[in-house]
Amino acid sequence: MIGRHLNEGWFRYRDRIALIQGNIRVTYGNIGRLLPSLVQAWGELSKKRVGVCTISPMAFATAVAALDLLQSHAFLVGPRSLEELARLKHVYAWDHILREEDILAAGTQREGSSSDSADGFGLVTILTSGTTGVPKAVNHSWNSLASPVRLDSRYSGTRWLLTYPLNLYAGTQVFLHAVLNWATLVIPTSVDPDTISRTLKDQRVTHASGTPTFWRQLLFWGPKEVLRDCELEQITMGGEMATQELLDGLRATFPRARIVHIYASTELGRMFSVTDGREGFPARFLQEPPEKDIALRIVDGELVARGRHRMISYDRDSRIPEDAGGWIATGDLVELCGDRVLFRGRRNDLINVGGRKVSPLQVESILRGLPGILDVRVYGKKSSMIGHLVAADVVLAPGVSEETANTELRQAVSGVLQPHEIPRIVRVVSKIASNEALKVVRSEDIT
Amino acid sequence: MAAREEMAVTIINVIQEALVQKGVPTDSLAIDRNIDQSLRLDSLGLDSLDWAAIVVMLEEKTQVDPFQRELRQELHTIHDLVDVYVSEMNLAIVPGREVK
Numbered sequence: 001m002i003g004r005h006l007n008e009g010w011f012r013y014r015d016r017i018a019l020i021q022g023n024i025r026v027t028y029g030n031i032g033r034l035l036p037s038l039v040q041a042w043g044e045l046s047k048k049r050v051g052v053c054t055i056s057p058m059a060f061a062t063a064v065a066a067l068d069l070l071q072s073h074a075f076l077v078g079p080r081s082l083e084e085l086a087r088l089k090h091v092y093a094w095d096h097i098l099r100e101e102d103i104l105a106a107g108t109q110r111e112g113s114s115s116d117s118a119d120g121f122g123l124v125t126i127l128t129s130g131t132t133g134v135p136k137a138v139n140h141s142w143n144s145l146a147s148p149v150r151l152d153s154r155y156s157g158t159r160w161l162l163t164y165p166l167n168l169y170a171g172t173q174v175f176l177h178a179v180l181n182w183a184t185l186v187i188p189t190s191v192d193p194d195t196i197s198r199t200l201k202d203q204r205v206t207h208a209s210g211t212p213t214f215w216r217q218l219l220f221w222g223p224k225e226v227l228r229d230c231e232l233e234q235i236t237m238g239g240e241m242a243t244q245e246l247l248d249g250l251r252a253t254f255p256r257a258r259i260v261h262i263y264a265s266t267e268l269g270r271m272f273s274v275t276d277g278r279e280g281f282p283a284r285f286l287q288e289p290p291e292k293d294i295a296l297r298i299v300d301g302e303l304v305a306r307g308r309h310r311m312i313s314y315d316r317d318s319r320i321p322e323d324a325g326g327w328i329a330t331g332d333l334v335e336l337c338g339d340r341v342l343f344r345g346r347r348n349d350l351i352n353v354g355g356r357k358v359s360p361l362q363v364e365s366i367l368r369g370l371p372g373i374l375d376v377r378v379y380g381k382k383s384s385m386i387g388h389l390v391a392a393d394v395v396l397a398p399g400v401s402e403e404t405a406n407t408e409l410r411q412a413v414s415g416v417l418q419p420h421e422i423p424r425i426v427r428v429v430s431k432i433a434s435n436e437a438l439k440v441v442r443s444e445d446i447t
Numbered sequence: 448m449a450a451r452e453e454m455a456v457t458i459i460n461v462i463q464e465a466l467v468q469k470g471v472p473t474d475s476l477a478i479d480r481n482i483d484q485s486l487r488l489d490s491l492g493l494d495s496l497d498w499a500a501i502v503v504m505l506e507e508k509t510q511v512d513p514f515q516r517e518l519r520q521e522l523h524t525i526h527d528l529v530d531v532y533v534s535e536m537n538l539a540i541v542p543g544r545e546v547k
Contacts, residue, residue, distance in 0.1 A: 353496075370493075384514040385499040403467075410468045424500035 001142035003068030003122065005180060006061075007035050013182040019057045020159075020203055021187040026058050027184060031065070038066035041106040041313075046070040050435035051088060052167075055079045057187050059103040060166045061179065067098075068122035068142055074139070075125045075315075076167035078436070081205075092125075092137060092315060125315050126169050128266050137315035138169075138266045144171075146176045147309045148270035155181035161200065161208035162187045168437050169266040170238055174209050191438065193221035200230040209236035211438045212246050212261075217431070219249045220374055220395070227253055238262040240439050241343040241361060244279040245368060251277060268328055269309025271296070280334075280342035295327075302347060303330045333359070349442040351380035351388050353420040358390055360442045363421055367392060370412050372400040377432045379442045380424050392423035393432060402428045454509070454536065461504045462488060462525070466495050467498045484526035511535045 010032025019026040044436075052069055052074050054060050067074045075092055077085070085097055124142055127135040160178040162185050164171035178185040189197040196218055200208060215237060218227070221376050235250055235257045242261040259277060264270040273292035274281050281290075289295050295307035306326045333344040345361035352358075360378035367376045375395040380388035396405050406426050413422055435441050471492050493501070506512040513535040522528055 105515055289456060383499045383503055384512050385502055386495065389496065389499055389503060406468050407470065411470055419494070422496075424496055425503055 001068060001121070001146060002176070002179070003035070003065040003142075005071075006032055007069060009182070010035075016182055017184045018061065018179065018182075019185050019187065021057060022189045024058075026061075030409060031061055034062050035052045035066055035069065038062055038106050039069050039101075042066060042070060042098075045072050045096055045147065047072060049073045049075065049093060051075045051077055051085065051092070051094045051097040053077050053080055053085055053097060053099040054103060056100055056104075057162070057166060057175075059100050059183060061175070062097055063103045064122075064124070064142075068124075071122050073123040073125065075127070076172070077127060078165050078167035086438045088127075100247070123312070124172075126172070126266050128168075136266075139312045139315050140269075141312060144269065144312065145172050146180060148173065148264075149180050151180060155183050158183045158206045159186050159204060160184065160203045161196075161203075161210075163191060163196070163208070163210040163214055163438060164239075165436055169237070169264065169269075170209070170211075170437070173264070173270065177207075192221065193218045197222035197226040197230075200232065201226050204231050204346055206231060206233045208232055208234070209238070210239050211239040211434075212242050213240060213432065213434050213440050214438045215250060216246055216375060219246075219253060224253075230254065231308070232257040234258045235259060236260045236262060237399075238264055239437060241345070242274075242279055243368070247277050247279060264309075265330060267311050268305055268330065269305040269306055269311070271307050271309075278340065280337070280340045283336055283341050286341065297327070298334055298336065298341070299329070301333050301335070301344075302331060303332045303334045303341075304328065305330055346442070349379075351378075351390055353380075353388055354386040354388060356418075356420050358421050360390075363390060363392070363417065363423065366413060366416055367394065367409065367423070370409065372397050372408065375432050377440050377442065378423060389396050389424045390421060391425035391427070393427050393429045395430065395432060396428055450528065450536070451533050454482075454532050455525070457508055458505065458529055458532060459525065461508065462491065462493075463500055464504070465493060465501050469493070469497065471516065480514060484529060486525050487523055488525065488528065505532065509536065512541050 010028045014027060014029030014032065016028050017025050018028045018031055045067065049371065052060070052063050052067070052070050054063065055078060064074055075094060080088065088094070089097055101267050122142060124140050124145060126138050126140065156211060158181070160174055160183060162171065162174050164174060166172065166175055175185060186199060186203045186205050188196050191214070199205065215235070226369060232254050235254060238261065247259060258275065260273050260275050262270060263275045263281065271294055272285060286296055286298070295306040297304050304327050306328070333347055334341050335344050343361070345359045349360055350357045351360060363378045364376050367373055368379070373394050374397050377393040379391055381391035383389045394405065396402070405428065409426060410422060432440060502512060502514055509532060512531065513531045518531065520527065520531065522531065
């Protein structure tokens with residue numbers, strides 16, 4: 001699918017820029033011309049299981065397209081150490097590993113004249129960003145990954161900022177949106193807010209997608225005068241709950257941009273998007289599916305869903321956690337509040353304080369409202385006496401002392417939160433920690 | 448400073464910090480040479496969650512948590528608490544025993 005798309009279409013769009021990273025510009029012609037030589041060099045990988053270990057967007061684009069043409073099964077793993085790759089090769093029974101240097105070396109061989117345009121049906125496996133335990137290997141086809149992508153001539157000339165790793169579901173979505181529309185993918189050289197702000201402005205990015213954590217940090221730390229001059233047409237959020245304060249902050253900073261939050265998971269694929277500027281999603285989605293073949297319901301406070309862009313299976317495991325109707329428990333806790341369904345955090349993130357469950361998201365939303373606190377991460381800290389305690393990392397506003405913050409925080413929340421919900425361990429940090437998917441990790445203590 | 452005295456200061460500092468955060472007056476715990484270690488733990492106005500937090504904070508400072516094992520001795524005073532930590536520290540530095 002992706003292989004065929006690039007292989008058959010590149011010549012028409014050969015001068016169009018596919019990728020921008022720093023000073024590097026890669027055209028669709030650069031990518032398309034490499035495909036025949038890669039297909040030729042990797043002939044023996046046809047229909048084999050191949051680990052793809054690269055962070056270079058150019059290497060990623062050419063490798064996944066060539067493997068798709070070869071009908072191979074690509075496992076997207078991102079950057080890993082040699083030891084880790086050897087372990088993954090064993091766990092997932094890969095026949096071969098393609099590292100960045102292998103891909104670039106194969107690409108420097110003599111260019112072939114053409115490659116077979118077989119209707120490649122390569123499988124692709126994504127290892128979830130799971131913040132706890134072993135990642136799950138989720139099998140998709142390039143068709144299932146691309147099925148949410150809207151092909152539209154109005155995307156011609158658009159520039160898409162990629163903030164997610166390409167090996168994760170959200171990264172594949174941004175990649176496919178750009179590439180399937182022959183648009184330009186802009187990859188920042190770092191995710192620090194200053195670089196991101198300047199990249200948005202200087203590269204005239206039109207569509208930018210990131211986690212709420214990413215956007216929150218951009219709003220806090222990105223230079224206001226630079227952000228004001230950005231030409232963003234669309235801001236997309238996914239992977240975490242979009243809170244009202246963040247939606248409002250984005251609206252104020254980017255008044256012309258369409259603000260979208262997407263509900264998706266690696267397993268279910270893209271489910272629906274919300275564009276009305278309010279947190280959560282309309283309760284009517286429970287009765288009237290937001291899209292064809294998508295259905296949502298609440299069971300025991302958890303969102304359960306059935307989707308059309310879902311995975312094929314877990315790798316080497318035919319067991320899919322669903323009931324007969326194809327419903328999958330999302331792990332997201334929700335609450336029906338009037339005409340809205342609001343997210344209450346991940347079931348696995350609940351903190352067990354002496355047998356009482358605490359939602360870190362709810363505690364975070366209260367702390368965020370306090371003066372002097374810019375950002376916050378609430379998580380469980382292991383306690384020999386009580387199981388877990390609620391702990392918080394806080395980013396303070398300039399001029400607020402640690403001592404004042406600690407005392408005032410406890411006093412400010414004492415009437416609002418139950419005693420067991422109040423953060424007992426408070427650390428002042430300069431930045432909230434996030435994982436490779438730019439999501440805040442709440443389920444573990446990352447000290 | 449002797450190891451025991453050092454541990455006593457560490458513990459009292461952490462308790463003091465917990466009391467300040469809670470908004471409890473800490474005059475009675477002023478740190479000087481005459482630390483009153485006979486103060487009863489249950490007289491400080493700290494609840495079980497506060498104590499759990501104190502133990503976590505002490506683990507960060509001392510690398511030991513005596514409460515991970517079943518304690519045989521009863522804890523009534525700051526003195527008792529210091530004793531427990533000092534003996535846990537002594538256990539921790541026995542050669543061959545892994546120090547966290």
